[in-house]
Amino acid sequence: MNFSKRTYWLFLFPTLLALLLVLIIPFGQGIYYSFTQYNGFEVSAFVGLDNYKNxxxxxxxxxxxxxxxxxxxxSVIGINVIGLSLAMLVTQKLGRISTLFRTVYFMPNLIGGIILGFIWQFIFLKAFTGIADLTxxxxxxxxxxxxxxxxxGLVILFVWQMSGYIMVIYVSFLNNVPKELMEAxxxxxxxxxxxxxxxxxPMIAPAFTISLFLTLSNAFKxxxxxxxxxxxxxxxSTEMVTMNIYNTxxxxxxxxxxxxxAILFLIIITFISVLQLYITRKRETEL
Structure with missing residues (x-):
């Protein structure tokens, strides 16, 4: 029994060490620096709650x-509506075309955000201008x-990127809906x-909970x-919180x-996410 415990902690130790060095210690330092005047090199003064008041x-x-x-x-509304609609489409009996559609719809999620931004910047600046000139x-x-x-423009970009990913989650739940229920x-x-x-x-309500959590948390970040x-x-005028924090x-x-x-933003995201999970899980039991 003791050997099993030692083996357990031996294998767990690298993960715990990584969490300590990469997450816990930096997080603690971040909380400390939020009470100081810190320029990235040195702490010039301890200001208490002044940063939070400002x-x-x-x-x-x-x-x-x-x-x-x-x-x-x-974004959350658009992604979930489009993602569920795509999932309903690709779960129809379309043969190999259905697999092709799943691949095509999921592909935008594989593209990095920076590249997507420049792609849609070209569309909005060049393609849209061309359409305006023609029409x-x-x-x-x-x-x-x-x-x-x-x-x-930001909403369209993010919805286009995330809808295919959320579609996959809905597809996995839709495929598990018993055919007998639909026939009945x-x-x-x-x-x-x-x-x-x-x-x-009601059968895919857990998928809605998961998808809402993922889209909500990712949209804020x-x-x-x-x-x-x-x-x-x-x-x-289109600066989001993460960019504001980075610029500061x-x-x-x-x-x-x-x-x-960043600390205040974390508290807001955590509160909203926990509230969303509580409400949607409660709704699941009612359905």
Whole structure:
């Protein structure tokens, strides 16, 4: 028994050491630096809660919080609706075409955020301008030079990237829905909508919980797409929280203040994620 315990801890030790060095110690240092004036090289003063107090009077940071919240809501809805729709499509009996569709829809998720940002930047700046010149529709002009269209540009990019990944999660649950249930619903006179809402959706409710958690947490943490597509412009109007924190740390060199922003952002994300999991899991039992 003692040999088994020693073996257990022997194999677990490298993982625990890595967690300690890479996660726990840096996290503790980050909390400490958030109470100081730190420029990345030295701590010049201990300021207590001043960094946290200044957050609420930082107009750009507060704006980026609201902008990120709006982006997350729009993205979560779009990704889950499109992801579920794609999953419903590829689970139809289409033979090898279904496998082809799954591959094509999942491929955007394999592309890095920076590359995706530049791809869609080309589409919005070049392709949309070409469409505007051909059709005379001004709606396609200046998509990244305006706050509203820049916002929707970011949403489109993120939805396009994540929908295929979320589709795979829904597909795995849809494939496990017993065919007998669907046949019984059809015999009882249920139409397509009733069969989906009353039979399929309760069966895939856990997939909705997982997908909502993944899309919500990833939407709040977007940085590379934001940097590559709009760089926060025009004039910081499309700057998300992660970019605001990065700019504060590495451009303004106020790393202590940036760390305070990061800690507050972590608390917000954790609270929202836990609340979402509680509500959706409670909803699962009701379904």
């Amino acid at each position: 957050l609420f009077s930082d107009d750009q940071f507060v704006y980026s919080l609201w902008f990120t919240a709006g982006f997350s809501i729009a 005379g529709l001004d709606i396609f002009r200046g998509w990244l030079s305006d706050t509203e269209t820049g916002f929707w 619903a059809t015999i009882d006179g249920a139409n397509i909508w009733q069969s989906f809402w009353k039979v399929k959706f 977007v940085y590379d797409q934001n940097m590559a597509l709009t760089s926060g412009g025009p004039f910081g 740390a590495f451009k303004v060199q106020e790393m202590g203040y940036a760390q305070a922003k």
